Amino acid sequence: MNITYREAVRSGLREALQRDPRVFLMGEDVGKYGGTYACSKGLLDEFGPERIRDTPLSESTFVGAGIGAALGGMRPIVEVMTVNFSLLALDQIMNNAATLRHMSGGQFSVPLVVRMATGAGRQVAAQHSHSLEGWYAHIPGITVLTPATVTDARGMLLTALEQPDPVFIFEHAYLYSMEGTLEEGPVPVEISHAAVRRIGKDVSLLTFGGSLWKALAAATQLAQAGIEAEVVDLRVLRPLDRDTLLASVRKTHRAVVIDEAWRTGSFAAEISAVIMEQAFYELDAPVARVCSEEVPIPYPKHLEEAALPSVENIVQAVRRLLG
């Protein structure tokens, strides 16, 4: 069945609300407005204002309230409109959600799910274009998911709700209108593995989220030149499935990591380090990274495009590796 990513998220939300009376959704404009990206459109009518809760503009407080509700036995889904505004909730995320279980000697758990849109590419300038999922992946105590397909967009939400610990789901804003085919299989999808989205033998393209589609497009172009790229969708940034990405690198002996965040201190740097540590002698060339330019993302299209990873950048990086 073909559906949009937005519909996939909505169908996941609906199913979660139907399955478990402890589940509720809260965030800015999730109810009456229908969700900033229309993910929750219609849910207020269907489930009522107790379970679809519009909050004031208080990111720190409603994320903190999500933590409290989770501690209190509920299964909250908190929508932070976009990753850009999650910065206002960072204290709650880092100092409470991520620490409570460990710090309490295992007495408490926080079964909280937080969803947010991430990424650039829509000409909304420097304060609305961040890609910070790599930052979040730095924090022990939370799980970080980056669904790139419609199947994952729906399924990961349901899996996340089954976890005893906080799960953060990053939905690339560019993907909401993308159509895809819902795959058969268990609906709460597994979240322990990366997925090989295209098989190849010459180079591994390691990526996640919105960049997956750029990597796949690059692989198609490379195939026309006789280069067979393997594309690995990391899917879960924390805990990272090292085995799948290392298996791919051991097969192809070359790796390009594609990450929409800035290069310095990026998740791409982490992936590169994992390869150095565990597959150094398998490499035929140094690991390459395709990341955003180290600038605040500008508004005009030509500058925004120049700042973000492109299909062309990926193709060039692969060609450089293959010499």
Place this chain on the structure above:
Amino acid sequence: MTASMTREQGVEWLRQMLRIRRFEERAAELYQLGKIHGFLHLYIGEEAVAAGSIPALTHDDAIVATYREHGHALVRGTSMRSLMAELFGKATGCARGRGGSMHFFDASRRFYGGLAIVGGGLPVAVGLALADKLQGRARVTACYFGDGAVAEGEFHESLNLAALWKLPVLFLCENNLYAMGTALARHQSQPDIAEKARAYAMTAHTVDGMDVLAVEVATRRAVEFVRQGNGPCFLEYRTYRFRAHSMYDAELYRTKDEVNEWKQRDPIAIFEQRLRAARLWNDEDRAQLDASIAAEVEDAVAFAEAGPWEPVDDLPKDVDSRAVGNQQSAISQKLNADR
């Protein structure tokens, strides 16, 4: 007509309100034509607030505004040309095209943005005022924000600090009754916003934001109060946005009737009516004004069209003061010379 308004002032307020409206109507058209992209938050309906309040500030005072700031920049005196060019993303824009609609800046007019994180401007305004106080300058920092910002922690922290330290901040809440799709009464336990400011021991007033004269009178008084060193002051302007939150939304959160009722209170129509009633204004005046504004808008569009794009090679320029491509500023030259 009230004694506190001359014909000249009244005409100027009307002119500013109309400049904002025509500028934005044209911007909305240009958006449909694909000349402007990203978010475009229109101020239409709220013009009396910027037109009445900004003239109460002096050239030395500072302004911190939000992503709905086209009107504020226009009234402050930034050229319509550079604002339109900014909307296009051209290098001739007031932020070299890098910011777009939400990020107007104009250092020469102490216009500090154009900030698009709700509530994010308040702490900045508090800091600007602190700098003035510490350096003994009798300047005022005017900080505009919406009713939605009132829910953010930064609002409360900033009001408290400004009041505690008696800082020269003028907090100006543009209460248009909605934060995107969330009505004030659906996000505030106490929807009387001025009351919140009083809880921080701050002088606060509620003002009819659809009446440019009321806005002017209240703001001028508040500016004087702050400038005299009495600490911060808070004004809540009751106003209404006639258009969607950004360019499009389904407006599921309010009724057509409600919007139409507010449109009866259109700040431009009402004020023009008053000028006419006082025999300060007639059809001919209006026709002349319309023609001059239309010419200004078209000139701005032509300027924006003709402007160059910033070269891609300039992308790293100004990321920090050392970034490649930066010209050495006078200060860094001096520092280097001193070394």
